[in-house]
Amino acid sequence: MGKSVYAYQIMNDKEIPNTIVRTSTIPEELGRIEYLLSDKTGTLTKNDMELKKLHMGTMAYNIESMDEITSQLAAAFGKAKASGPSATMTGKGRRDMSSRIRDIVLALALCHNVTPVIDADSDEIAYQASSPDEIAIVRWTEQVGLTLVFRDMNEIHLRTADGEILEYSILQTFPFTSESKRMGIIVKDKTTGEIMFYQKGADVVMSKIVQYNDWLDEECDNMAREGLRTLVIARRRLSEDAYNEFQQRFNEAKVSITDRKAQEQSVVVSFLEQDLELLGVTGVEDKLQDEVKNTLELLRNAGLKIWMLTGDKIETATCIAVSSKLVSRNQNIHQISQVTSTHEALEQLEVLQSKKDTCLVIDGTSLQFYMETFKNEFIEIAVRLPVVVACRCSPTQKADITKLIIDFTGKRVCCIGDGGNDVSMIQAAHVGVGIVGKEGKQASLAADFSITQFSYLTKLLLWHGRNSYKRSAKLSQFVIHRGLIISVIQAVFSALFFFAPIALYQGLLIVGYSTVYTMAPVFSLVLDRDVKEETAFKFPELYKELTKGRSLSLKTFFQWLMISVYQGGAIMIMSILLFEDEFVNIVAISFTALIFNELLMVALEINTWYNSDIKYYISYFMYTNKKNYYLHVKALSYDRIRNRNICHIYCFYGILTDLFW
Incomplete structure (x- = not known):
């Protein structure tokens, strides 16, 4: 009865509105938390995305110079309309800038899983998708003059600034997964009959797939330092014969009895993901949630050791950790990345052991290596640190880290997240807190406590x-x-x-x-x-x-x-x-x-x-x-x-x- 009263008081607290207590058995556990494991996107940040930068190797555009993209895109479509596809080449076969802009904007407008929904009363277009990143990008293509107006299982229709409708047939889609970290689509231009394979994904995987270049890694790192989420865009032209051969092999893999997924992926890699033409990199900003800085500072002063587990790359996560005040002003940051050898792993642990008030930033590859080889040695040092940031984490890794902390320390652990990829972590913790965000209610429904923003955690x-x-x-x-x-x-x-x-x-x-x-x-x-x-x-x-x-x-x-x-x-x-x-x-x-x-x-x-x-x-x-x-x-x-x-x-x-x- 007492626990029911506590739950009633939490749910009726006007300072933390719409908070839901989904269990009446553990409210007192909220008073004994020592480790807080948090997701980044949608938890510390709003999941409110906006495309801020577009880099194409020799040219870069930011939010102030988007007008130039609009005019270049209009010129490119006008030129293509007048002269046909061959007008995209100039001089010694090099494409001019307007054509390059046209190619990357077209790729961004086609390579996604966004569905436009037109309001019957106002004729305004709203977008629906599983990821807010994709909506932000499609909304940006609309702003610069290429609007997504129709999509179903078989077709995509785009509208240019002068009202022309571009129609494309969808021949094949390859959805994004947390393991592959990329998505692709094969489309056919109904006007020209041209078949194109577009792919976008994280720079970690895309840098191995695209043709050699000397700027991709550097520019991705630069964007990440500014706290932007990066996506690499690439394409490959396919002849009719090449596509038919791929289709035949892919269909054979689909009906395979054993290892179907692996065989499908093998066909995609061998036929499509080879020497893709790099079109550019996008930088999307995710704004911090309200009162995040004060909340993290209060929780740190309350003695909580905070771990941030995210799927983003090291630079982005580090930037967010600093800007959100997760890392205090005088704290050092120690990075461990791409550790794959026993000697290097032990060396890094020795360095870390000598440092006290330090924030550890570790990537998924290194984390997995430590979990498999030096699990006890790593966790013994990590649990003493005030802040740990784990990047490129898969949902399974998040849950494994939670269980490891609980088993090793015996202390109370609270996990907070907002998406389906945080559910396993939330369910592994003593106390699970879900945030109702733009990624849906999966985390909220699976958690013990549901809140609407991160700052409510202080009062909770x-x-x-x-x-x-x-x-x-x-x-x-x-x-x-x-x-x-x-x-x-x-x-x-x-x-x-x-x-x-x-x-x-x-x-x-x-x-x-x-x-x-x-x-x-x-x-x-x-x-x-x-x-x-x-x-x-x-x-x-x-x-x-x-x-x-x-x-x-x-x-x-x-x-x-x-x-x-x-x-x-x-x-x-x-x-x-x-x-x-x-x-x-x-x-x-x-x-x-x-x-x-x-x-x-x-x-x-x-x-x-x-x-x-x-x-x-x-x-x-x-x-x-x-x-x-x-x-x-x-x-x-x-x-x-x-x-x-x-x-x-x-x-x-x-x-x-x-x-x-």
């Missing part, structure tokens, strides 16, 4: 998590105390009267004790607060204390056990000794004492402002500056209570607590 952990854990701890201890004390009274009563099997409290008394008399007072602890909300956010370091598990441990269990035995024995023995003459009323006397004792215990355990905020100011300064905290607490205390003696008592309490800890 530092406030609701704190309260849920503290209240659950007290409530469980009181349930132990409440049941044990009446059992001890019965045991003492039976022992005093020669172990006669007679019940001291019979009928409605025993029922009333556990319902009417003690239910409401004990259950009221689910509304207790040990610090004010502003204090929890002002001093996020207080969250560190919760992770130590001192509120509910073997020590506190035995304390409450001893209290229950002592109080139960005292109530029974004192009742018999003091009221010997009125033994007939011993049931009423002991029962009244029992109820008043329970009510008094609840009253003493409920936190009031003078024994909560001041106490936690003390705890805070013990964590941050032990030498001077006595003076700080005195100054803080005088603001709240004018009684000098109470201030000194609390300072003395702080010193004793420090020594005891």
Whole structure:
């Protein structure tokens, strides 16, 4: 019942609207998180994409020079219309700039899985796709003068700036997967009969497929340093015979009984993905979510070790980690990439071990190598680091890392993400948080808690998590105390009267004790607060204390056990000794004492402002500056209570607590 109350309070908190608690069994786990594993796209960023740069080797365009692309594209289509396809060549066979722009814009307008939806009332075109990257690119082609107006399984229609409709037949599509990291399409121009294979994908895989060039890697790295997501665009012209041969082999692979996918991929690689003509690279910006910087800073101060797991390349992820303040100003960044040898792997670990306050950035290839060869050595060093950024991670790797941290440390792990590729990671964690984003609700539905933006995590952990854990701890201890004390009274009563099997409290008394008399007072602890909300956010370091598990441990269990035995024995023995003459009323006397004792215990355990905020100011300064905290607490205390003696008592309490800890 208490956990249901916590869930209700979380879902009805107006500061974190539309938050959904999908489980009522683990809200107190929110108060003990030590590792936070987060996705990047759609979680730390908005998944609101905009194409910012287009690089074509000899020419580059940014957001300010897009007008030039529009005019060059219009000129190219006008020239092609006047002279036919041969007009795309000039001089010694080199294509002019307008033709090159036409080729790359056409490739971007054709190579995707976007479907246009036309509003019947306004005639406006809206786009639907599984990836916001693709929508951003198609929206950009519309802005520069090539609009996607129709698409089905067999055809794509594009409209140029002067209203001409270009019709293409879709001969074959090769969807994007997280393993292949690329997608392709074969189309046939209905006007010219020309067959073209277009492909776009991550630079890691595309750089091996396209023809040799000396600028691709450098420009991709430059864009990544600016925090842009890069896509490499390439094409290949196919003759009718070449396509027919490919089609025959591909159909044979499709009906294969064994390793069908592998055989299909083998045909695509051997017939299509050879020496593709590189058209250019796009740079798409993904904006940071609101309040991400403050949220990450608060969580870091609260003692959480944050890991960012992303499918992006190292440079992009590093840029986002710095701009989002995931990496603090004075922290060093240590990169590990393309580690494939045992000697190099051990060397990198030795270097990393000597560094303390460092952010580790590691790519998927190196991570996989460590997971297979030096799993324990790697995780032993990695879990000590305040920040880890893992790039080019597959969904399986994300889940494997989560399980590895849980198995190695035994600490509470929270995973947060927004897409279907984060579901395995979310389900592997102690606490899964899903963000309802542009990639749908897969993560939200699979998670324990669903929120609408990353910044809500602060209140979920530092406030609701704190309260849920503290209240659950007290409530469980009181349930132990409440049941044990009446059992001890019965045991003492039976022992005093020669172990006669007679019940001291019979009928409605025993029922009333556990319902009417003690239910409401004990259950009221689910509304207790040990610090004010502003204090929890002002001093996020207080969250560190919760992770130590001192509120509910073997020590506190035995304390409450001893209290229950002592109080139960005292109530029974004192009742018999003091009221010997009125033994007939011993049931009423002991029962009244029992109820008043329970009510008094609840009253003493409920936190009031003078024994909560001041106490936690003390705890805070013990964590941050032990030498001077006595003076700080005195100054803080005088603001709240004018009684000098109470201030000194609390300072003395702080010193004793420090020594005891």
